């Protein structure tokens with residue numbers, strides 16, 4: 632395992648460096664860089680999954696929250712170096728240096744507002760780049776994207792739908808993008824088109840993983856249907872599905888910590904494995920955690 636980690640880090644580092652150089656030149660989307668992207672409907676829980684995966688807090692909540700791509704570039708620093716972070720955008724030379732991860736959501740929201748010229752219903756294809764360097768961190772690029780919008784709401788022009796569509800397609804079609812297709816478990820999967828969109832760009836299913844969110848909101852009587860998805864029966868994917876429970880809106884408002892949310896998730900799954908008729912297999916509850924929250928920064 633240690634060898635794998637060292638080999639992986641050696642292989643990933645030049646890519647991360649290339650990504651930084653291309654981003655500085657606003658060319659990050661012209662070459663296909665290895666990266667993990669979260670895609671799915673608005674409010675499906677994309678940013679929450681990214682936060683659970685990286686340990687880095689992202690803005691999340693009701694309505695249209697993520698309004699431009701947020702590229703999180705994690706690099707492993709030499710032992711003894713302290714946590715450092717630099718936030719920038721691809722459309723300006725302004726940089727911000729947060730002291731702790733907890734400052735990030737507010738900074739990201741502020742920059743989103745600048746990129747969308749103060750309109751909270753608008754979107755921007757300009758990217759917010761968060762570069763974090765810390766000893767013990769994996770070398771990884773994760774991208775948070777705005778959600779798919781089907782109908783424009785008050786204050787949004789209909790061009791928003793096409794704008795998001797094009798933005799998502801630009802990321803999906805890159806051959807080195809791992810697609811985390813985020814699907815709320817409390818919605819009928821027949822109404823979710825992200826799997827079809829992923830299939831168009833990844834017909835062999837080599838880089839698409841299904842992630843079911845909000846299992847705590849599944850309506851009574853629908854558990855078997857959800858279990859059939861997790862067991863890869865209902866909408867089979869080559870890489871299958873995992874299920875993850877993140878903070879609810881109420882827990883967000885209560886400000887419960889990352890650690891407390893993880894414990895709550897553990898409790899939820901141990902109490903509801905019978906409910907979802909998932910049997911003794913443990914693969915369904917393995918999370919895509921890269922266990923970075925301790926390595927990446929001060930506890931939060």
Ligand SMILES: Nc1nc2c(ncn2[C@@H]2O[C@H](COP(=O)(O)OP(=O)(O)OP(=O)(O)O)[C@@H](O)[C@H]2O)c(=O)[nH]1
Pocket residue numbers: 672673674675676677678679680690691692693694695696697698776777778779844845846847848875876877878879880881883
């Ligand atoms: N109950 C419950 N709520 C969740 C879960 N995951 C996310 N949420 C809530 O769902 C809402 C949307 O979560 P986000 O992570 O912001 O979703 P998103 O897909 O990034 O949203 P946009 O960026 O606006 O498209 C928030 O209020 C979260 O607290 C979950 O597993 N269970």
Ligand SMILES: [Mg+2]
Pocket residue numbers: 677678679690691696697775776777
């Ligand atoms: Mg989001």
